[in-house]
Amino acid sequence: MISTSTRLFLQTPPPPVNIFSSGDNSALSPSSLTFRQSGYFTAAAATCASVETESPTSRYSTLPRNLIPASPASFYEILDIPMGATVQEIKAAYRRLARVCHPDVAAIDQKDSSADDFMKIHSAYSTLSDPDKRADYDRRLSRRHRSINLYSGGCSPSAMSGFTGYTPRNWETDQCW
Amino acid sequence: MAEQAYTVASDSETTGEEKTSPAFPEIAIGIDIGTSQCSVAVWNGSQVELLRNTRNRKLMRSYVTFKDEVPAGGVSDELAHEYDMLSGAAIFNMKRLIGRVDTDPVVHASKNLPFLVQTLDIGVRPFIAALVNKMWRSTTPEEVLAIFLVELRAMAEVKLRRPVRNVVLTIPVSFSRFQLTRIERACAMAGLHVLRLMPEPTAVALLYAQQQQQSAHENMGSGSEKIALIFNMGAGYCDVAITATAGGVSQIKALAGSTVGGEDLLQNLMHHLLPSMDHIFSSHGIEEIKRMGLLRVATQDAIHQLSSEMSVPIDVDLGNGTKISKFLERAEFEEVNKEVFQKCETLIKRCLCDAKLEAEDVHDVIIVGGCSYIPKVRNIVMSICKREELYSGMNPLEAAVRGAALEGAVASGISDPFGSLDLLTIQATPLSIGIQADGSNFVPIIHQNTTTPVRKEQNFTTVHDNQAEALIFVYEGDEKTVEDNHLLGYFKITGIPPVPKGVPEINVCMDIDASNVLRVFAGVIIPGAKCPPPFMEVRMPTVDDGHAWSAQTLHKTYGSTLDLVTVKKKGQH
Numbered sequence: 078m079i080s081t082s083t084r085l086f087l088q089t090p091p092p093p094v095n096i097f098s099s100g101d102n103s104a105l106s107p108s109s110l111t112f113r114q115s116g117y118f119t120a121a122a123a124t125c126a127s128v129e130t131e132s133p134t135s136r137y138s139t140l141p142r143n144l145i146p147a148s149p150a151s152f153y154e155i156l157d158i159p160m161g162a163t164v165q166e167i168k169a170a171y172r173r174l175a176r177v178c179h180p181d182v183a184a185i186d187q188k189d190s191s192a193d194d195f196m197k198i199h200s201a202y203s204t205l206s207d208p209d210k211r212a213d214y215d216r217r218l219s220r221r222h223r224s225i226n227l228y229s230g231g232c233s234p235s236a237m238s239g240f241t242g243y244t245p246r247n248w249e250t251d252q253c254w
Numbered sequence: 255m256a257e258q259a260y261t262v263a264s265d266s267e268t269t270g271e272e273k274t275s276p277a278f279p280e281i282a283i284g285i286d287i288g289t290s291q292c293s294v295a296v297w298n299g300s301q302v303e304l305l306r307n308t309r310n311r312k313l314m315r316s317y318v319t320f321k322d323e324v325p326a327g328g329v330s331d332e333l334a335h336e337y338d339m340l341s342g343a344a345i346f347n348m349k350r351l352i353g354r355v356d357t358d359p360v361v362h363a364s365k366n367l368p369f370l371v372q373t374l375d376i377g378v379r380p381f382i383a384a385l386v387n388k389m390w391r392s393t394t395p396e397e398v399l400a401i402f403l404v405e406l407r408a409m410a411e412v413k414l415r416r417p418v419r420n421v422v423l424t425i426p427v428s429f430s431r432f433q434l435t436r437i438e439r440a441c442a443m444a445g446l447h448v449l450r451l452m453p454e455p456t457a458v459a460l461l462y463a464q465q466q467q468q469s470a471h472e473n474m475g476s477g478s479e480k481i482a483l484i485f486n487m488g489a490g491y492c493d494v495a496i497t498a499t500a501g502g503v504s505q506i507k508a509l510a511g512s513t514v515g516g517e518d519l520l521q522n523l524m525h526h527l528l529p530s531m532d533h534i535f536s537s538h539g540i541e542e543i544k545r546m547g548l549l550r551v552a553t554q555d556a557i558h559q560l561s562s563e564m565s566v567p568i569d570v571d572l573g574n575g576t577k578i579s580k581f582l583e584r585a586e587f588e589e590v591n592k593e594v595f596q597k598c599e600t601l602i603k604r605c606l607c608d609a610k611l612e613a614e615d616v617h618d619v620i621i622v623g624g625c626s627y628i629p630k631v632r633n634i635v636m637s638i639c640k641r642e643e644l645y646s647g648m649n650p651l652e653a654a655v656r657g658a659a660l661e662g663a664v665a666s667g668i669s670d671p672f673g674s675l676d677l678l679t680i681q682a683t684p685l686s687i688g689i690q691a692d693g694s695n696f697v698p699i700i701h702q703n704t705t706t707p708v709r710k711e712q713n714f715t716t717v718h719d720n721q722a723e724a725l726i727f728v729y730e731g732d733e734k735t736v737e738d739n740h741l742l743g744y745f746k747i748t749g750i751p752p753v754p755k756g757v758p759e760i761n762v763c764m765d766i767d768a769s770n771v772l773r774v775f776a777g778v779i780i781p782g783a784k785c786p787p788p789f790m791e792v793r794m795p796t797v798d799d800g801h802a803w804s805a806q807t808l809h810k811t812y813g814s815t816l817d818l819v820t821v822k823k824k825g826q827h
Contacts, residue, residue, distance in 0.1 A: 180707060180768030195707060196707060
């Protein structure tokens, strides 16, 4: 008796985390900060894809290629730090952004996008906090900057070759959840 | 209780109404269900408070006694004597039994408990029963846990003078996702909604993060990053976590866990004192259970005393001419449990290695759990971490539940004017998750110790020409072959175009969200297709009890016809 009824319950997805449903949320989440940065989070996704081969690529993308921004945000821009930032600065920036963007602390209306934002922040952090990966990334980044200068456009051949599989992606729209 | 389960399910649909209610958000309570003891804590508005039962106890024994019609748990029940718990009527150690099949060595080791654990060794759930009126009355670990949680909930509601629904529960690191579903089921049966299932050492890590933040405030310090190693060993499980903490953010770097604990120490010593134990107790008669109980209590007392004494006298008359009378040395106890202690060592070393850290990098070494009082355990931790002192700012028996209460407050959206709740845990996956491919190999897609939330994907391809379908078997674990890992579920992909083997591109994507829900997306990618077959989205785990059979049956029915192989990345040819 008990087990049949609970099975019914367990086969349905769990209730969405509705923990922010009551009370005043505005004090908890500086949502404006999340918003301001979301513009280049989307663009930065392409950069992530080229470095972390296992991260999702643009299979599900429906966006035409000409919507690719000329210069997607670099990991440094995502973390809002200068290119010469120290390891401590990178870690501090990561924590500062995590305190705002992690789904556990984001406001209820930001829950869906905050996981994506956090993953992008984490992707940037995991590359920049590893000295080898960072050196490799810095090389790619400077190559990209050169090519952009040469061809004055994001769709230059060398830029594309440097970032294979590089297309914008956005899981919310792509997956149509 | 069946109605309560429905209440839980329907509650999610009424959240819109709650939004408009002016009431304070419900603060989720933290519950630490230990193999042997359990406790409840809650954020009271300014700090974490442990709730006491009617007998003024903060720590309650985790057991349920079955008597006539009404079962009674350790929350409200007070035992006249320890032996009453060992009369056959009480079920305990449910945390060691929940979500395990009868081929599991942990279940087999539980056969020496003074109630009935019967196995048929075919991969189904074990038969568990309590002795009621000289009859074995069957139950399940989920039911026992649910009865216990109902009592805990009632106690908390009386203390807090409000209904309690949302909870943060601590769990062992080594629990499979299938076991987590059993915990969730028990909570649903008790009318509780699980906000988070938090690995025990990560709850301790959150408490540590709060303490560090407070001391940084007091000393006006910079709050620079601190690395802590947390070793948690209770009666049932041993867990290790490494966390990097600064500014109230606890970032879990690595997790390692195993099914070794005080129960193993106890059973090994019982075997040592009475080598013919298994044989004597195998019949599970009423007399045998009584004798088993006597030996258990005597051994347990001896272990407790050996934490402060170098040797302890054991004098127990088991009846039927069986008497044990001897002095037990601490060294003897340590020798008998050599393997358990070695496992603890291995776990700590593995965790350090996974976190890419040396012992010298660790600022604080925290040791919690019931076994933290055992000198040998402390020595092992201190010697591997190369230090003379352990972190002293925590009560070893309360740290996990306090951390769970903090997480409960943070996840409930509570903020504190003094910044005491400006906390965040960045969790990591304790086990790898992947699929079966390349024969019976386990191909991880999300690796162990990956920060969550996370989304990873990998491409696979067919092994036969014109293979139209493929089976996706999702496993969790860190062994090379799938048989040694936990099956989470399986589903079929259809509509693969009729092309030679190795050509189709089958994409498998795994997503773990902040609530630790795992979703697997999979489908075939057909470039340029106007109307490609839809992808599958499957919430895992989907398996139920006896799941070992389903995988075997599928392999028997389909052989390798629906197999997949990994696609080699460019540059790896």
